[in-house]
Every structure is written in C-alpha cells, then in structure tokens.
Amino acid sequence: MIDKVDVAIVGAGTAGLAALREVRQKTDDFVIINKAPYGTTCARVGCMPSKTLIAAANAFHQRTLLDTFGIRGAAHLTADIPAVLDRVRALRDHFVAGVLDATEGLGARNIEGQARLDGPNRLIVDGHTIEARQIILAPGSSPIVPKPWKELGDRIITTDTLFEQTDLPARIGVIGLGAIGVEMAQAMARLGIEVHGFDGAPQMAGISDEKIAQTLHKALAREFAIHLGVEVDLAAADDGVEIRWGDDRVVVDKVLVAVGRRQNVQDLGLETLDVALDDKGMPKVDPQTMRIGDTSVLLAGDANGIRPILHESSDDGHIAGINAVSDETVKLDRRTPMSVTFCAPEVASVGKRASELNLETCLVGAVDFSTQGRARVMQENHGMLRIYAERDGGRILGAEMAAPAAEHFAQLLALAISQSLSVHDLLAMPFYHPTLEEGLRSALRAIARELPPCSISDLARCGSLKVEALE
Numbered sequence: 001m002i003d004k005v006d007v008a009i010v011g012a013g014t015a016g017l018a019a020l021r022e023v024r025q026k027t028d029d030f031v032i033i034n035k036a037p038y039g040t041t042c043a044r045v046g047c048m049p050s051k052t053l054i055a056a057a058n059a060f061h062q063r064t065l066l067d068t069f070g071i072r073g074a075a076h077l078t079a080d081i082p083a084v085l086d087r088v089r090a091l092r093d094h095f096v097a098g099v100l101d102a103t104e105g106l107g108a109r110n111i112e113g114q115a116r117l118d119g120p121n122r123l124i125v126d127g128h129t130i131e132a133r134q135i136i137l138a139p140g141s142s143p144i145v146p147k148p149w150k151e152l153g154d155r156i157i158t159t160d161t162l163f164e165q166t167d168l169p170a171r172i173g174v175i176g177l178g179a180i181g182v183e184m185a186q187a188m189a190r191l192g193i194e195v196h197g198f199d200g201a202p203q204m205a206g207i208s209d210e211k212i213a214q215t216l217h218k219a220l221a222r223e224f225a226i227h228l229g230v231e232v233d234l235a236a237a238d239d240g241v242e243i244r245w246g247d248d249r250v251v252v253d254k255v256l257v258a259v260g261r262r263q264n265v266q267d268l269g270l271e272t273l274d275v276a277l278d279d280k281g282m283p284k285v286d287p288q289t290m291r292i293g294d295t296s297v298l299l300a301g302d303a304n305g306i307r308p309i310l311h312e313s314s315d316d317g318h319i320a321g322i323n324a325v326s327d328e329t330v331k332l333d334r335r336t337p338m339s340v341t342f343c344a345p346e347v348a349s350v351g352k353r354a355s356e357l358n359l360e361t362c363l364v365g366a367v368d369f370s371t372q373g374r375a376r377v378m379q380e381n382h383g384m385l386r387i388y389a390e391r392d393g394g395r396i397l398g399a400e401m402a403a404p405a406a407e408h409f410a411q412l413l414a415l416a417i418s419q420s421l422s423v424h425d426l427l428a429m430p431f432y433h434p435t436l437e438e439g440l441r442s443a444l445r446a447i448a449r450e451l452p453p454c455s456i457s458d459l460a461r462c463g464s465l466k467v468e469a470l471e
C-alpha cells in the first residue's frame, strides 16, 4: 500500500469525488480512501432512489385526479409495490455504476478501507499508516436511530434500508418529518400504504414561515396522518410496533426513522488535531476554504454539518480540493442558499428564510395557488409562495414556498437573489400566459404596490387585472 502522498482524501462520496477532480488537475500524488460500499450516498441511498420512489408514487397518485378530468376506470389500477421497488433498485444500480467510473482505473491510489487521523499529517487505514502533506476528510453522514429503537430489529427501517425492501407492509410509521421524512411519508401514502407521521417540531420540511407551514400541513394532511409537536416512544407489539405519544397509540408494521443524520466523525481521530472540538466532537471549519483552523486537514460535505445537501457537498469538495493543492489560501464565496423538498406541493426556500428576517421590516408578497389559473387547469391548485424584499428599493432577499413546481421558482429566485435583483427588475421580464410563473408575478406585484411607482414608460409598472384566468 502507498505510504506517503501529497494529498489523501477520505471518502469517495460526492464531496470526496469533487475534491479528487480538483486534486488530479495538479498532482498524481494522491490516494482516495473509502469505506465500502462505494457509490455515494446520493446515488445509493439518497437523492436518486428517493426521487425514483417518489416518481412512481406520483404516477400512481394521478389516478385519484383522473375522474375530475373526465377520464374513467382508474379505480382498477393497482400499485405492484415489489415491481416499484425493483425499478427503484434498477435505476439506483444504473446511477451507482456511473459514479463508480470516477474511481475506475486509479489502481493502488484507490484504497478500500476505514481511515482514521493520527495527527494532522497521518492517517491509519486498517492498521496501515499513510503520511500526507494535506488531508481532505469527506466521510459523509449516517441516519440516526436512537439506541433503544434498534432493539426492534428489522421492524425499524431507515433510508439506508428502505430501498432494499422487496415489499412494503400495509402500515408504516414515519418518525421525523423533515425533508426526507415528508418525502418518503407522502410517497408511501401515495402507493396505498397507511402512513402515520410524527415530529417533535410544530412544522414540517424545515419551513420557517408559519403561513407556508400551515398551507403544507393542510395539503399533506389529506394524504396521511400527521402529528406535530409530539414526542414519541416505540415499543414492540405482537403484530408490529406500537407508537406512543401522550395518551395516544397506534400500531404499525414498520417504522421509518428519519430523525436526522449524524456526521461520520466519531472514529475519525479529530481529537488528534489539537484543535477545539464542540460538545458534538466537531471542529470549526471555514466554509470558504473548508480548512480546520490552521491545520493541514480540510473537512468537506455532509460531515461538516454546514449545509448537508448535494450541491453544497459538491462545492465543499471543490473548495477543499483547490485549497489542498494551492500554495495560497483560496477563499470562495458560497452560493445563495437553496433547498427543495420533493413532496407535493413541493417545498422550497431560497435566500433568506422567514426565520432569518424581521418580516415587520421587510415587504412580503404572497400568492395562493388555490386560485391560480394554470395550477387550477392542472388540478394542482394547492400551496402558497411568499417572497421577502427590502422595504427600501425592493431588492429580493428570500422566499419560502409550498407550491406546485417550487423547484423551478427556487431556481429563478436564486438567480434573482444572487444578481441582487429587485422586484421591479423581475417584473420587467416577460411572463408567458398561462404559466405557474404568473403566480410568482402576483406575489411580486403585491410587493410592487408597496414600493414607489416606477416610470410610466416602464413595463414593470403594469398591474393586475384581478382576473383568476390571468394571474
């Protein structure tokens, strides 16, 4: 095994592979060490299989709308769940195969094993020592399962095991209604499973705007049982798992635990770096360089806990890779924050969240999609979008939404926010008719009404006709 390199990368996930891409541009003197399985969380057990399951669930759910469109006979359709799960795994395998190409042909520079720091320039990999000038740690995160619940054996599933199931039972509890919990709860409910969802927080999917949270709650409660602000306990029952909260109980066959993910840093040897660690064992990481203090170690991806989503993990790896092979510190500005939860209506936040702003001092524009023309045409008229803008000048600061096609609104608003555009700048663009984007325009117009009017020759000034078909 190689025992001395310029750069060692720990973890062949999205962050580690992004770092590898940068490092290889400058040197061939590297190793990448990965604890099996290879293939990345995203492709194996994360973004891709979850969205594949959601796609099947949404396709089946369409049958509930067909009657409204005048299309009959949908009641005879059934979801063949083993076949649905087969397709999830087949596509998962396809995506994983694509990822494996990234480490193909690296020979001895690709080491399968578990790495542990032994000081700032040394790693121990399954008993073997590797010296490195720079070390990039990108070990990812793992689902949290509270210890007592582990005793329930295979009645407890996480997203690490969900896509391995060959069938799903009739009743499932979902504990934790963050982005992952909400996505999977709705998907399983749409496939015909009786789902009971629980969260200790009063809101789901990380929404901080109360009005958006209420809209989402109303929409999802039509599809599965939701219990918010509750602490649950689990106990074995003859025919499954009993979920207990307050004086209430329900028995389900299995429980999907989605209470969060823990950074994989427990056995990483961070304590050998001689830097301060917080009560969770985490060191301080500069998000613009990914470096831990002034050590030769960088911490990238989910493992640093800064923004545990895919494009941010990839950026982390990119930044860490550049800094590992650069003589000077390279500080990169981070992108406008954006997150999407792929439930229906989709949830998204972009820029500043409501909880990061004083909404009393901002201008807020909203659109209710229940009365939006195109959303009604498509029978997707649920949800709300709220945009926050500066009172002085109308610069867009952020938005939260639970709305049809929120992923596209979030992309558009991310562009506007990163370019420091104002409400009037956006209203100066064309809005094709009839589109969901006309709903966004309604929210922008609501803010524009609060701003000093722009020039009479400026089309941004063009107002609403207050006609549902045109909004």
Ligand SMILES: Cc1cc2nc3c(=O)[nH]c(=O)nc-3n(C[C@H](O)[C@H](O)[C@H](O)COP(=O)(O)OP(=O)(O)OC[C@H]3O[C@@H](n4cnc5c(N)ncnc54)[C@H](O)[C@@H]3O)c2cc1C
Pocket (backbone or CB within 6 Å): 010, 011, 012, 013, 014, 015, 016, 033, 034, 035, 036, 037, 038, 039, 040, 041, 042, 045, 046, 047, 048, 050, 113, 114, 115, 116, 138, 139, 140, 141, 159, 180, 264, 267, 268, 300, 301, 302, 303, 308, 309, 310, 311, 313
């Ligand atoms: C169900 C689910 C759905 C998701 N959906 C989305 C989504 O829709 N959009 C989105 O943006 N994000 C989503 N995410 C999050 C996204 O998948 C992660 O942010 C991203 O995959 C993290 O990449 P990473 O490189 O940090 O970690 P990983 O991809 O987990 O890579 C870490 C690697 O390090 C290895 N490793 C760990 N410890 C060691 C060690 N000591 N030595 C050697 N190797 C080690 C691991 O085995 C692993 O291969 C989802 C996640 C989940 C679980």
